[in-house]
Amino acid sequence: xxxxxxxxDNPVAFDQGLALRGLGPMSVDLLKLDAAKRDxxxxxxxxxxxxxxxxxxxxxxxxxxxxxxxxTLKIEVAGLxxxxxxxxxxxxxxxxxxxxxxxxxxxxPMTGVPVGKNEHDNVELHAWGEKPQFNxxxxxxxxxxxxxxxxxxxxxxxxxxxxxxxxKGQLAKLERALGQFMVDLHTGTHGYTxxxxxxxxxxxxxxxxxQLPKFxxxxxxxxxxxxxxxxxxxxLTNIVREKVLEEKELPIRMTAYTxxxxxxxxxxxxDTRGMIRQHQFSKVELVSIVAPEQAEAEHSRMxxxxxxxxKQLKLAFRTIVLCTGDMGFGSxxxxxxxxxxxxxxxxxxxxxxxxxxxxxxxxxxxxxKPADGKAPRYVHTLNGSGLAxxxxxxxxxxxxxxxxxSVTIPDVLRPLMGGAExxxxx
RNA sequence: GGAGAGGUGGCAGAGUGGUCGAUCGCGUCGCACUCGAAAUGCGAAGUACGCGCAAGCGUACCGGGGGUUCGAAUCCCUCCCUCUCCGCCA
Numbered sequence: 431x432x433x434x435x436x437x438x439d440n441p442v443a444f445d446q447g448l449a450l451r452g453l454g455p456m457s458v459d460l461l462k463l464d465a466a467k468r469d470x471x472x473x474x475x476x477x478x479x480x481x482x483x484x485x486x487x488x489x490x491x492x493x494x495x496x497x498x499x500x501x502t503l504k505i506e507v508a509g510l511x512x513x514x515x516x517x518x519x520x521x522x523x524x525x526x527x528x529x530x531x532x533x534x535x536x537x538x539p540m541t542g543v544p545v546g547k548n549e550h551d552n553v554e555l556h557a558w559g560e561k562p563q564f565n566x567x568x569x570x571x572x573x574x575x576x577x578x579x580x581x582x583x584x585x586x587x588x589x590x591x592x593x594x595x596x597x598k599g600q601l602a603k604l605e606r607a608l609g610q611f612m613v614d615l616h617t618g619t620h621g622y623t624x625x626x627x628x629x630x631x632x633x634x635x636x637x638x639x640x641q642l643p644k645f646x647x648x649x650x651x652x653x654x655x656x657x658x659x660x661x662x663x664x665x666l667t668n669i670v671r672e673k674v675l676e677e678k679e680l681p682i683r684m685t686a687y688t689x690x691x692x693x694x695x696x697x698x699x700x701d702t703r704g705m706i707r708q709h710q711f712s713k714v715e716l717v718s719i720v721a722p723e724q725a726e727a728e729h730s731r732m733x734x735x736x737x738x739x740x741k742q743l744k745l746a747f748r749t750i751v752l753c754t755g756d757m758g759f760g761s762x763x764x765x766x767x768x769x770x771x772x773x774x775x776x777x778x779x780x781x782x783x784x785x786x787x788x789x790x791x792x793x794x795x796x797x798x799k800p801a802d803g804k805a806p807r808y809v810h811t812l813n814g815s816g817l818a819x820x821x822x823x824x825x826x827x828x829x830x831x832x833x834x835x836s837v838t839i840p841d842v843l844r845p846l847m848g849g850a851e852x853x854x855x856x
Numbered sequence: 857g858g859a860g861a862g863g864u865g866g867c868a869g870a871g872u873g874g875u876c877g878a879u880c881g882c883g884u885c886g887c888a889c890u891c892g893a894a895a896u897g898c899g900a901a902g903u904a905c906g907c908g909c910a911a912g913c914g915u916a917c918c919g920g921g922g923g924u925u926c927g928a929a930u931c932c933c934u935c936c937c938u939c940u941c942c943g944c945c946a
Contacts, residue, residue, distance in 0.1 A: 471906060475915040482915090485927040489874040500926080507926045632936095674866090 431792040432532050434464050447538030450545055450754035460531060467524040474517040481510050533637070534644050537789040539754040540762045546753030552766070553753065558737065559746030561770050562829050570773035571827040572704035575601060577835050579856035581705075592702070593694060593709045600853040601823070604839075605712060607846035608819050608826075609687040612714040612739055616816055620735045622685035622716060627665035629688060630656035635668040638794035640760035640786075647695040650709075658691035662715035663813040670719050670809065671794035677801040680809070681728060682719040685816065687712065705820045706778065712819035718812040721798065722788070725810040729785045733765045736781045736816040743840045745825050746770040748777055762787040765814075769821070773828040780821045783814030 437444045441457035448456060484507045491500040544553045562568075575581025580601035586594040597605055616622040636642040636657050641649060641664060650658040659665055666684045675682075690713050701707035716735060720728045733749065740747045752764040761784040768777035788808035791797070797806040830838040837853040844851060 468906065471915080475906070478916085479914060481926080486875075488926050492874080504926045511926085 431789060432535055432538075433792065434460065434528065434532065437461065438464060444538070448535070450539050450543075451536055451757070452547060452755050453536075456531075456535065460528070463524065463528050463531065467521070467528055470517070470520055470524060474514065474521055477510050477514050477517065481507055481514060484510075530643075533793075536757075536759045537762050537786060539757060540785075540787070543757070543763050544751055544753045545755075547755040548753075549756050551753040552750045552756055555749045555751055555765070557746070557748035558741065559744065559770070561746050562772060564772065564831075564833075566833050568772040568828060568831060570704065571771075571824040574773070574827045574831055574835070574837065575705075577855065578837070578853060580853070583704075590709075593707065595705055595708060599856055600847070600850065603847060604823055604826070604843070604853065605819060607843050608822050609712055609714060610846055611742075611843055612816060612819070612822075613685060613687045615739060615742065616685045616714065616716060616735060620683075620738070622683040622735075625666060625669070625684045625686045627662065627669070627686055627688075629659050629665070629691075630654075631659060631664055631668070632656065635671065636664060638671050639664045639667050639790050640793065644759065648693050650691050650693055659688065660692045661690050661713060661813075661815075662686040662688040663717060666715060666717035667719075667790060667811050667813060668794060670796040673796055674806050675719070675796075675798040675809065677721060677798050680719060680721050680798060681724060684717045685714060687714045687819075705824050708820060711821075714816050714819060716783075716814045716816040719796070719809050720812065721800075722807065722810045725785050725787070725812065728810075728812055729763065729765070729783065732812055732814045732816075733767070733783045736767055736783055736814050739817050739822075740767065740769060740780070742842050743822070743826065745822075745829055747780070758782075758784060760784075760786050760789045762789065767817075769825045771825060771828045773831075778821065778824075780825065781815040781817045783812070785810065785812045 432444070437457055437460055441461060444457050445455035448454070484503050488500050488503045488507070491497075491503065544551065546552065569577075572581065572583070575597075576583075578601070580598045582596040582598065583594075586596045589596075613624055617624050630652060633642060633655075636649070641657070641660065649660055652658065665688070666686055669684065670682065690711055692709060692711075694707060694709060697707055705711070716732055718728050718732060737747070737749065747767050747769045750766050750768065752761075752766060757764045764782060764784040766779050767781040767783070769780040771778050787810055790811045791808035796809050796811070798809050799806050826840060827837055830840065832838060832852075835855060839847050839851055839853060
């Protein structure tokens with residue numbers, strides 16, 4: 431959510447920021463609405479002030495027993511009544527209009543983010559690891575999983591339709607092991623606090639992280655009106671909503687291993703086979719709540735925490751900075767980590783780490799009291815996948831596949847897989 | 857699901873429809889006393905928006921929203937949340 435005052439003070443910079451995202455200028459319309467609202471408020475407040483003064487006089491007159499004077503004054507106030515009641519409604523409407531307009535405007539990219547139109551303009555930061563070499567044609571993960579007899583899309587479709595999967599035996603266990611491995615790494619060596627949080631959220635919470643009002647069609651809603659979380663970011667970030675934290679409490683680092691639910695409304699025809707794009711998947715999420723000055727350093731740190739998972743699993747990846755035209759709605763700067771998938775012969779996104787500035791904090795009203803005792807300021811929020819569990823399983827299947835169809839289990843996961851070294855056909 | 861009780865400033869807790877933006881206490885901050893601290897005494901302090909260079913002035917805010925009234929923290933409606941008892945249940 432943008433601050434109308436900031437736009438008022440510097441409309442040109444605001445429009446330039448939008449242009450980076452490929453959007454047309456909006457400041458003129460917003461400021462017109464803002465001016466109309468403030469002009470109206472001024473008139474309304476004058477009228478309210480007169481009413482309050484007269485009402486006080488009525489009270490005094492009544493106390494003094496001067497009935498006639500009280501009645502005269504009442505008539506005078508009656509003249510203001512219509513203006514005030516319609517004026518209050520108009521104020522509500524104008525406020526709502528302005529807020530509606532602001533709530534669907536994306537965040538402005540930070541300076542330094544590469545300027546570009548779409549994913550082709552993203553910039554590679556660095557790459558890590560060696561792509562595995564095979565003396566056979568590497569297969570895609572769904573072929574591997576189905577051949578193993580441990581990955582079943584057909585039955586899942588009977589239960590739930592497209593974009594669901596059933597995992598069995600060692601693959602079901604691998605999913606659980608991956609989640610546990612990641613959470614243990616982030617809580618153990620990276621200093622995050624593990625959190626168990628609701629998977630169903632209310633409107634306000636979804637609005638707070640920017641999922642609503644604009645991306646309703648990407649979400650599932652229950653009959654109770656709750657929204658199923660598309661990412662644990664929504665649950666974790668909202669933990670600080672409507673709070674005024676002490677600066678010494680920052681940074682707050684949280685992680686959670688949760689299912690995520692996405693309607694994938696706009697993805698018809700994309701990644702229709704396999705586990706890459708599902709309505710339900712697991713993810714270990716990282717969320718940081720920090721003072722503004724810490725945000726950039728925290729962002730790099732978070733990226734490192736996510737990359738460490740891939741390093742320990744010995745999976746090759748590259749890290750890119752999304753260009754201005756490819757960033758998500760609320761993000762000010764985003765790193766994507768893409769893991770190498772030999773079966774697809776391509777890098778695929780496995781993590782996205784973003785900083786939001788105060789964009790989400792404004793929507794949530796999440797602030798902190800600076801150590802110097804000055805007025806509360808908005809916190810900065812960050813989140814990143816650490817990692818998407820389903821896609822990590824995909825990467826393991828494709829990178830660790832063997833000629834005989836089995837899949838070698840990465841060293842670090844073996845203790846969590848009952849000591850097994852390979853996943854073999856059921 | 858049934859019945860009931862509540863939601864007031866950082867916390868706790870008063871508040872007959874008319875100087876209530878709100879008593880008192882605790883906590884916080886400043887000053888005094890002290891070598892320093894504690895204790896004590898005195899004093900300060902809500903948030904948002906608007907106007908103003910500023911001092912300041914105005915408006916709104918007692919869970920959210922709407923209403924009654926000349927005037928609402930106080931009355932009415934509605935939604936949300938919390939607590940207690942009963943029922944059901946992983």
